[in-house]
Every structure is written in structure tokens, then in C-alpha cells.
Amino acid sequence: MSEQLERGLETLRGEIDNKVKAFFSSCVRCGICAEACLFYTETSDPRYTPIYKTEPLRKLWENEYSFWGKLKSALGMSQAMTEADLADWEELVYDGCSMCGRCSMVCPVGVDISGIIFKVKHGLSQAGFSPEGLVGATQRAVDIGSPMGITLTTVQAMIKHVEADTGLKVPMDVEGADYMALLSSNEIALYPEYLESLVKIFDHAGVSWTLSSDAFEATNAGLQLGDKSIAGQLVQRVVDGAEKLKVKNVISPECGHAYTALRWEGPNFIGKAYPFRVVHILELLDELKAEGRLKTSGQESERLTFHDPCSIVRRGGINAQPRNLLGAISGNFVEMADHGNMNWCCGGGGGVSSNERAHELKLTAFNKKKSQIEATGAEALVTACSNCRTTLEEGVESNEMEIEVLGLTEMIAAHLEERPAS
Amino acid sequence: MIQYLIDGPLWYFSLAVFFIGVVWQLIAVVFTGNKADLSVPRDSAASGAIKTFFSRFVPHREIAPAIMLPVVAGYMFHLGLFALLFFAAPHVVFLEENLLGFGWTPMPHWAFIVAAQFAFFGLIVLWLRRLVNPVSRLISTLDDHIAAILTFVVMLTGCFALLEGSTGLRLLHRFTVELWLIYFPFSALMHTFTFVPSRMLTGAWFGRRGVDA
Incomplete structure (x- = not known):
């Protein structure tokens, strides 16, 4: 043997x-x-x-x-x-x-x-x-800090763009902030609008927050690979970053497996409880809304439906929050037939989307989501996981479907109530 | 000699194997370690365990149409077998005289016939599905087939034993029951008991995450 x-x-x-x-x-x-x-x-x-x-x-x-x-x-x-x-x-x-x-x-x-x-x-x-693809992504996460090979320099470049576009400062390494936000590689490489939305929402709601130059990446390729030791190393980076800045909360981004890794499996991977709370961005937005700190105006008129990221809803318990948020900004929201805890996956979770070998099978599996989306007659598909979003966009493109795929956080940011001019 | 063996030593031996085996297997489940979950729970593990224990008696609406056959056949078999085991007149008398010292009202003959038909129909459908359905055929083990056949034989000899007056048929039924009892703790038949901790452990896991499972 x-x-x-x-x-x-x-x-x-x-x-x-x-x-x-x-x-x-x-x-x-x-x-x-x-x-x-x-x-x-x-x-x-x-x-x-x-x-x-x-x-x-x-x-x-x-x-x-x-x-x-x-x-x-x-x-x-x-x-x-x-x-x-x-x-x-x-x-x-x-x-x-x-x-x-x-x-x-x-x-x-x-x-x-x-x-x-x-x-x-x-x-x-x-x-x-x-699979080689997943092993490679995991190795990059360990060596470079991100499964996509993204470095702090890339994040800093993105921050400059976001600050220029919003006219707002992105706080970096602020000790004692209430919240430390994390990003997924996809949000850095493909969806910079996520960070832009955070900046606008937190400014609007008066949230004390920061990014960390030591721990900006939330994804955990170790979890996807099934390697608990590497998963623990990646979680430890976030814990070290949060402890260094003495933050009270860490915000998991719109990424399903990152939430599982940080919120639920992380303490078990590293063998100790955290001295801070982990909160998913949807939970936080829902809390801010309930406290009256997040006020939205106007409603989308186009028909919207929501894709529940499995790790967030079925394996994470976040079910009502996205619906509360969507209810505030949409007058034409329709659920898929099987939604919430019994939703159907997009097909790209668990590391499948990082595994090139699984590409064709993933697209075949997407047929389930395709039929679900089509049955709703929706014009836009909203989700809250950047990995789901790339898989959905890929499926939509491959099947020549006429539907826009959007992130929920950016939709909330687009509906923030204007503050009266001082 | 055979009658003595079946009604005497083999009966007590099979009962001992059954009880000790079941307890031993349950202890193995309950006392095997499980690392404590260090994440902060969102909700109660205990209420999740109880909820899931009951909720799994009914299939989810979203999947029910696709699994109607095994669910209906499963309920027919299990309810029929339960009724036969505890409410068939000969069993009530047997349990009173040989094990418990007290009895209860047995079901009428017509109910016995209905229960037997339910149990036989359910078991045969489930077993045929195991042989024919590509998924069940792939995942089934030898143990699943032995357990199904043994249960079928016990039920069949039970019907034969109704022909009172034939000691041979009664002994045949009792002998197959003894084989079934001996096989029980080391086979898929143990799901009769282990489904309880299985559902509750999963329910607790989901419960602490705030998922209604």
C-alpha cells in the first residue's frame, strides 16, 4: 500500500x-x-x-x-x-x-x-x-493569498477606482472599527461594484468599518478541496487580521462557501472560538434596515427572481433576509417554484466552478436552474454569491437566455435614499 | 428434538443475540466521539433535532412527486408489518404468555388480512424496485437483499402458521423468526432503531444553523 x-x-x-x-x-x-x-x-x-x-x-x-x-x-x-x-x-x-x-x-x-x-x-x-484545477487554486490561495492569484496591489488599484467613482474613502487597516469587510476573488476581479456598493451603503448607514491589508480575501479553496488543514490556515489569516485590527465583527461577502468556511466551519478548523462575530453581508443589511439605518427609495418595476446560494440558505440559515431586502426594492418579485431551503443549486458550488474538468457537466447540471428561471418569466435574476453569479452568467450565456444577473448588495446600493442636502 | 431446540435454546439464544446486539450497536453510536462544534449557534440544536425527527416522516413537497412509489410502498410495508407484529391475535397471545405477562386487544381478522396485504405488497414493491430501478440496483448491497428476503420469509411462514393444528408450520415460522432476530443487529434491519439518532444528529446540526430541516 x-x-x-x-x-x-x-x-x-x-x-x-x-x-x-x-x-x-x-x-x-x-x-x-x-x-x-x-x-x-x-x-x-x-x-x-x-x-x-x-x-x-x-x-x-x-x-x-x-x-x-x-x-x-x-x-x-x-x-x-x-x-x-x-x-x-x-x-x-x-x-x-x-x-x-x-x-x-x-x-x-x-x-x-x-x-x-x-x-x-x-x-x-x-x-x-x-482535480488539478482545484489543487492549483488551493496552492495559489496558500502561496499568494487568493485562489485567483490576486494580490494586495490589485485590491489597492481597485480601491483607487472605487474612491474615484464614489468620491468616498475606502477605510483600510482602521484599528477598532466595528466591522472588517472581506472580499471574494470574484468580487475583486469581476464584480468591483460589490466594494463600491459597500462603500455607499456603509457611508449611508454610518457604519464604522475597514478592510484589512493582511486579510482581504474571504474564499477558502481548502474547504472546496476538502483539505481541513489548508482550510484552517486560510481561516487563521482572517482571524489574525481581525484580531490585529481589534474589530468586533467580520463581514462575510456575497460568497456562499466563504460564509460556510468563516461562520460555521472556521472555528472547528482552527480549534478555537472567535473573539469576534461573523456576519453575512445580507444579515448585516437586514439588521441595518430593521434598525432604520438603511433606507431605500424607489422600486424596480421589472420582474425579478432570486437564486438562493445553497451555502447561505440551506447550509447557512439565511433565508428571510434576502427576501426582506428584495421586498423593499422590488414591486415585481417572484419566487422560483423550489426556493429557500429546497432551492436547486446553480451547479458551480463545492469547487466545481474551479475545476475545469467539470465544465461540461456543470453546464448540463445548469439545465435545472434554466428551467426554473424560465418558469418564472423573470427579466432579472438576483443572487447573493459571486460564485453562483459567475456560474449563472455562464449558464445564461451558454443557453442564450435573455436575463440579467445581478448581485443583491449592489441593488440595495442603487436604491439608497438620497440624504437631504445640508 | 427439533421442536425442543426451536421452542427452547434457539429461541432464547436468538432473543439474547437480538437484545445484546441492538444495545451494543446503539451504544457504539451514542458513545463514539463527536467533536464539539465551536461555532456560535444561531438557533437551538435540541429543537432542530426534535423537529427533524418528526419532519422526515413526511417528504418535502418539492420532491414528493418523484418519490411517491417508495414512500407509499414504504409506509404500506412498515405500517402493515407493525400491525401484524403487535396486533395479530397469535402474536398478542404469544407475547402475553412468553414475554410480557400481559396482553391487549388484538385486531380483528379482517384487519389482519388488510395489514398482511399492505405488508406483502409494500415489501414486494420495494424489493422489485431495488432490483429494477437503476439507482437502487447500483447502491444496494447483499445485506439489503438478505434483509428483504428474510423478512419476506418470516411473513410468509407467519401466514402458513395460521393453519393452526400444524406444529410443523408453526415451528417453521418460529425458526425463521429466530434467524431474523439473530441477523437483525448486524444488518440494515438496524435502521429500525438507528434512524432515531441519525435524524436527530442531522436535525441538531441544521438546527444550530437556523435551518428548518
């Missing part, structure tokens, strides 16, 4: 906790989870059945923890796991799963299938079975 395989198997062993035991001993292989997975519904390939993607860990559990596995082992009849047992699952887990967690919502015996798939990813990443 190669050293790498042993490391992968040892990692998988370390993932077997009471949940895994409860899940595998209660799964009756009914296959209901397949109907919740867009990679199955759009391809009809049974290999994309969510519970099938957990097979490497199930096999290990059966071999080493079940009665029959132990008996076989005692009788010398046990079959050791091989590299093929892991290699064959690389494509299923990394290309054919966006970690959207819809399967975990429908399992009749309550198996958190998505949670187990993350554990499988951890084992595969340690055994060296991960």
Missing part, C-alpha cells in the same frame, strides 16, 4: 464519528436522495446518486467497524481497500457534487449525505485524488 493511500485511509478513519456510524447503520439504500441531486436528475446517471458518492467511507466503515467486516478480517477474508476504491470516486465527488446539501434535506432516515461527502473529500485530498 502506498504511503499516500495509507494517509488517505487514515484520514477517512479519523472521520468516523458517531454521526457516520448512525448514518451508515440507518441507510437503507432507498435512493431517494438521487431525486434531490441535480447531477443525477440532469444526467440520469445513477453514479451521481448522492449516497453512492460516500462509498469509500462506507466501505471502510463496513470493513473495519461493522460486525461482518470484523468477522471477515478475523477469518482472513477481508479485502483491503485499494487506490482504485478512492480513484474511481474522485470524479463523482469533485465534478459531480456541488456540496449543495439538498440530498441531506430529503433522506428519510436523516443522513446528512453532504456532510459525509465532505469527509470523503478530506480523505481523497490526502490520498492525492483531487
Whole structure:
């Protein structure tokens, strides 16, 4: 057995906790989870059945923890796991799963299938079975600070443009600020309007905030790869940045997995609770609105619909906030048939969009979202995750759909109530 | 000799394996470590656990049409089997005389027939689906098939045993029940008990994140 395989198997062993035991001993292989997975519904390939993607860990559990596995082992009849047992699952887990967690919502015996798939990813990443694109992005995140290779210099250049366009100062490294904002690589490279919107909204609401030159990047390629050690390193950068500036809150940007990494998994990755609060930008905007500090005027007349980013709603609990915000600025908002906790993924989550190999499969999976969008008759599609946004824009372009894709924060910024001239 | 074995030692042995096995498996689930979650909860894990335990009895509206067959067949099988197990007249008498020392009103014969039809129909449909549906066929294990066949044989011999007067058929049913009890703790049949912690652990996870699951 190669050293790498042993490391992968040892990692998988370390993932077997009471949940895994409860899940595998209660799964009756009914296959209901397949109907919740867009990679199955759009391809009809049974290999994309969510519970099938957990097979490497199930096999290990059966071999080493079940009665029959132990008996076989005692009788010398046990079959050791091989590299093929892991290699064959690389494509299923990394290309054919966006970690959207819809399967975990429908399992009749309550198996958190998505949670187990993350554990499988951890084992595969340690055994060296991960897609090159994602490994490269992770390496850039560790070495340079961003999966897209974005440096502080790039951010500083963007800040100059934003300051010129808004006439407002972007606070950098302000010690003792209430909030430290983070950005995702996509928001720096593709959607500078996000930072511009933050500047306008925070100025309007009188929020004390800052960016950090040490910790401006929120995304976490380690989480997408399933490598908990790297995920912890990337979270630690943010924690160090926030502690250095002594901020009370850290704002997760419009990025689903960044929110999961920071808000929910981060403390577990680094092994300690934070001395600050992590708040998603939508939560903060909703709070500011409720406090009367964020006032909007006017309403969009075009028909809008909202794409729920899975990591924010289903795996993150932010469901009402985007609807409260959209309700304030749209008079013609329509929900997709399956929305909120049971939304369908765009197909690009869980690192799929960073994995060039998965491109065609991602576009096939997008057909589910396409039919959902078309059924609404919407003229604009709003979302709150830059990764979803790029995937949606790609899907819209590839399918020659006539619909605009917008970020919710920038829409709020576009509707800020004018302050009376002093 | 065979009657003595089936009604005596094998019966007690199978009961012991069943009870000890089930408790051992549940202890393995409950007492295996689980790292504490250090993130600040948004909502209550306990209420999430309870909510999800109950909510998973009913499929989500969004997915219900696609899974109607296994859900309906599943309910027919489980409800039918539960009714047969605890309310069939011979079982009530048996439990009173051999295990509990008290009994309850058994279901009437017509209800027995309905329950048996539900249980057989549900089990056969679920098993055929396991063999025919590409997804179920791919993910099913040998254990799933053994568990289904064993349960079917127990139900079938149970019907045969209704022909009272035939000790052979009664013994055959009891023998298959004993095999079923011995197999139970080490098989997919354990979901009868482990679905409870499974649902609750997942519900707690979702609950602390404020997700209604």
C-alpha cells in the first residue's frame, strides 16, 4: 500500500464519528436522495446518486467497524481497500457534487449525505485524488493569498477606482472599527461594484468599518478541496487580521462557501472560538434596515427572481433576509417554484466552478436552474454569491437566455435614499 | 428434538443475540466521539433535532412527486408489518404468555388480512424496485437483499402458521423468526432503531444553523 493511500485511509478513519456510524447503520439504500441531486436528475446517471458518492467511507466503515467486516478480517477474508476504491470516486465527488446539501434535506432516515461527502473529500485530498484545477487554486490561495492569484496591489488599484467613482474613502487597516469587510476573488476581479456598493451603503448607514491589508480575501479553496488543514490556515489569516485590527465583527461577502468556511466551519478548523462575530453581508443589511439605518427609495418595476446560494440558505440559515431586502426594492418579485431551503443549486458550488474538468457537466447540471428561471418569466435574476453569479452568467450565456444577473448588495446600493442636502 | 431446540435454546439464544446486539450497536453510536462544534449557534440544536425527527416522516413537497412509489410502498410495508407484529391475535397471545405477562386487544381478522396485504405488497414493491430501478440496483448491497428476503420469509411462514393444528408450520415460522432476530443487529434491519439518532444528529446540526430541516 502506498504511503499516500495509507494517509488517505487514515484520514477517512479519523472521520468516523458517531454521526457516520448512525448514518451508515440507518441507510437503507432507498435512493431517494438521487431525486434531490441535480447531477443525477440532469444526467440520469445513477453514479451521481448522492449516497453512492460516500462509498469509500462506507466501505471502510463496513470493513473495519461493522460486525461482518470484523468477522471477515478475523477469518482472513477481508479485502483491503485499494487506490482504485478512492480513484474511481474522485470524479463523482469533485465534478459531480456541488456540496449543495439538498440530498441531506430529503433522506428519510436523516443522513446528512453532504456532510459525509465532505469527509470523503478530506480523505481523497490526502490520498492525492483531487482535480488539478482545484489543487492549483488551493496552492495559489496558500502561496499568494487568493485562489485567483490576486494580490494586495490589485485590491489597492481597485480601491483607487472605487474612491474615484464614489468620491468616498475606502477605510483600510482602521484599528477598532466595528466591522472588517472581506472580499471574494470574484468580487475583486469581476464584480468591483460589490466594494463600491459597500462603500455607499456603509457611508449611508454610518457604519464604522475597514478592510484589512493582511486579510482581504474571504474564499477558502481548502474547504472546496476538502483539505481541513489548508482550510484552517486560510481561516487563521482572517482571524489574525481581525484580531490585529481589534474589530468586533467580520463581514462575510456575497460568497456562499466563504460564509460556510468563516461562520460555521472556521472555528472547528482552527480549534478555537472567535473573539469576534461573523456576519453575512445580507444579515448585516437586514439588521441595518430593521434598525432604520438603511433606507431605500424607489422600486424596480421589472420582474425579478432570486437564486438562493445553497451555502447561505440551506447550509447557512439565511433565508428571510434576502427576501426582506428584495421586498423593499422590488414591486415585481417572484419566487422560483423550489426556493429557500429546497432551492436547486446553480451547479458551480463545492469547487466545481474551479475545476475545469467539470465544465461540461456543470453546464448540463445548469439545465435545472434554466428551467426554473424560465418558469418564472423573470427579466432579472438576483443572487447573493459571486460564485453562483459567475456560474449563472455562464449558464445564461451558454443557453442564450435573455436575463440579467445581478448581485443583491449592489441593488440595495442603487436604491439608497438620497440624504437631504445640508 | 427439533421442536425442543426451536421452542427452547434457539429461541432464547436468538432473543439474547437480538437484545445484546441492538444495545451494543446503539451504544457504539451514542458513545463514539463527536467533536464539539465551536461555532456560535444561531438557533437551538435540541429543537432542530426534535423537529427533524418528526419532519422526515413526511417528504418535502418539492420532491414528493418523484418519490411517491417508495414512500407509499414504504409506509404500506412498515405500517402493515407493525400491525401484524403487535396486533395479530397469535402474536398478542404469544407475547402475553412468553414475554410480557400481559396482553391487549388484538385486531380483528379482517384487519389482519388488510395489514398482511399492505405488508406483502409494500415489501414486494420495494424489493422489485431495488432490483429494477437503476439507482437502487447500483447502491444496494447483499445485506439489503438478505434483509428483504428474510423478512419476506418470516411473513410468509407467519401466514402458513395460521393453519393452526400444524406444529410443523408453526415451528417453521418460529425458526425463521429466530434467524431474523439473530441477523437483525448486524444488518440494515438496524435502521429500525438507528434512524432515531441519525435524524436527530442531522436535525441538531441544521438546527444550530437556523435551518428548518
